[in-house]
Amino acid sequence: MANILKRFTDIMSANINALLDKAEDPEKMISQYMRDIESDLGKVKAETAAVMASEKKAKRDLEENEAEAAKMQKYAEKALMAGNEGDARTFLAKKTELTAKQANLQQIYDVSVQNSRKMREMHDKLEADLKELRQRKSEIQAKMAMVKTRERMNKLGSSMDGVGESMSAFDRMEEKANRMLDEAEAMAELNSQEDTAEDLMKKYDEGTPASSEVDDELAALKAKLGL
Secondary structure: OHHHHHHHHHHHHHHHHHHHHHHHHHHHHHHHHHHHHHHHHHHHHHHHHHHOOOOOOHHHHHHHHHHHHHHHHHHHHHHHOOHHHHHHHHHHHHHHHHHHHHHHHHHHHHHHHHHHHHHHHHHHHHHHHHHHHHHHHHHHHHHHHHHHHHHHHHHHHHHHHHHHHHHHHHHHHHHHHHHHHHHHHHHHHHHHHHHHHHHHHHHHHHOOOOHHHHHHHHHHHHHHHHH
């Protein structure tokens, strides 16, 4: 208990936020502070019960001493009333002895009260610091998670840029293929039209009668028509 009480001033004056603001690696420093505080807090909790027990015992001893001194005073008065001065002197001597002891018991009790107060203050301070550290650690972890998310998004953005470039190249290739297909279809259509004209010419060529009878009928028809 003595060692933890010696650290009372250091513990109570420690400013967690100020220490963290100066730290080069706050997350690492937080972890170290948390280990230190948890260690101190464990010692405080282990000693607090003993200190409080000592305080209760000191208070009980003091109250019993005061009650015994008061009782000796009453017996001394009764002895004098009964005319027994010697007995009264004995009771008063006992009262004097108890009164002398009372000063020491009062001092022990005052120290016990002070130690209990310090232990409770240290306990509350350490609990508050530990809570603050946990909160700061959560904030730092949340920020680190955001940073990692942003890094992943940036990498994904770079990947998407590459995909965009690939898609643009594919679009150009598709456009070229479509243009070539259109040209091929147009050429096929033109060829189809040419083939039709040639076929028609062959039709008339092949379909023209070659006999002299036909020639005679055609000459007669021209004469009739004045051609």
